[in-house]
Amino acid sequence: MSVLEIRDLHVTVETDQGTTPILNGIDLTINTGETHAIMGPNGSGKSTLAYTIAGHPKYTVTQGSITFDGEDVLAMSVDERARAGLFLAMQYPVEIPGVTVTNFLRTAKTAIDGEAPSVRQWMKDVKSSMSNLRMDAKFAQRNVNEGFSGGEKKRHEILQLEMLKPKFAILDETDSGLDVDALKIVSEGVNRAKEESNLGVLLITHYTRILRYIRPAFVHVIVAGKIVEEGGSELADRLEDEGYDRYLDPAAPIE
Numbered sequence: 659m660s661v662l663e664i665r666d667l668h669v670t671v672e673t674d675q676g677t678t679p680i681l682n683g684i685d686l687t688i689n690t691g692e693t694h695a696i697m698g699p700n701g702s703g704k705s706t707l708a709y710t711i712a713g714h715p716k717y718t719v720t721q722g723s724i725t726f727d728g729e730d731v732l733a734m735s736v737d738e739r740a741r742a743g744l745f746l747a748m749q750y751p752v753e754i755p756g757v758t759v760t761n762f763l764r765t766a767k768t769a770i771d772g773e774a775p776s777v778r779q780w781m782k783d784v785k786s787s788m789s790n791l792r793m794d795a796k797f798a799q800r801n802v803n804e805g806f807s808g809g810e811k812k813r814h815e816i817l818q819l820e821m822l823k824p825k826f827a828i829l830d831e832t833d834s835g836l837d838v839d840a841l842k843i844v845s846e847g848v849n850r851a852k853e854e855s856n857l858g859v860l861l862i863t864h865y866t867r868i869l870r871y872i873r874p875a876f877v878h879v880i881v882a883g884k885i886v887e888e889g890g891s892e893l894a895d896r897l898e899d900e901g902y903d904r905y906l907d908p909a910a911p912i913e
């Protein structure tokens with residue numbers, strides 16, 4: 659078992675107005691095999707948390723720690739984080755001209771494992787994962803993210819997840835822009851990875867829709883850079899009915 663631990667995390671970002679605090683003391687412990695949902699209104703700092711775990715240079719940790727089986731994640735380069743077993747879906751959102759999906763996946767896998775997978779087995783595995791995700795075989799020969807639709811980007815994320823077999827996956831708004839059929843296919847992919855490799859999942863979302871297909875055992879609500887409530891999947895059900903209003907209304911007490 660592996661564990662990702664976030665302790666008293668404070669993060670700032672540089673803006674035209676100067677240094678702005680975004681995260682104000684986040685505590686979170688995720689074990690492999692567990693699914694945690696981070697929920698909250700727009701602008702509460704959810705993506706900032708994801709980018710900070712990913713090692714995005716725009717975000718500065720001013721206090722607190724992130725460790726992976728006791729190792730200091732904040733001291734690791736982005737590549738080292740990937741090799742340690744962290745998968746961050748937004749890590750490669752850019753177009754990579756001239757690099758096909760197949761070659762990109764193989765290069766990433768080689769970098770993570772330290773050796774190239776056997777070509778024959780690899781091609782077989784990519785093909786079967788793509789078929790599970792109902793992706794056309796031609797997709798493998800397209801250039802990464804070049805002209806991908808929203809749904810294709812998300813499926814490409816889950817294809818990476820299935821092929822790279824990380825220990826933890828941080829999925830930021832994986833549900834946005836997906837119709838119900840695509841949402842089901844993408845969710846099945848995540849659930850397969852959970853079953854097959856005991857994946858730990860940090861599912862970041864504003865909406866409760868995806869949580870009908872990927873049930874989180876732990877739900878954390880983040881508002882203004884702080885976790886304001888925690889519970890089990892029943893909390894996601896309650897948020898589906900009530901929304902975030904009660905957290906935002908200053909008259910409503912947060913117990």
Ligand code: ADP
Pocket residue numbers: 671672673680698699700701702703704705706707716
């Ligand atoms: P969420 O994902 O919950 O919608 P974000 O983490 O994207 O929230 O943003 C939280 C707050 O931090 C917002 O007020 C946003 O404007 C600000 N912020 C986040 N990233 C940046 C950035 N790179 N530059 C300036 N402001 C940012």
Ligand code: MG
Pocket residue numbers: 700701705
């Ligand atoms: Mg947002």
Ligand code: MG
Pocket residue numbers: 704705706831
């Ligand atoms: Mg966001």
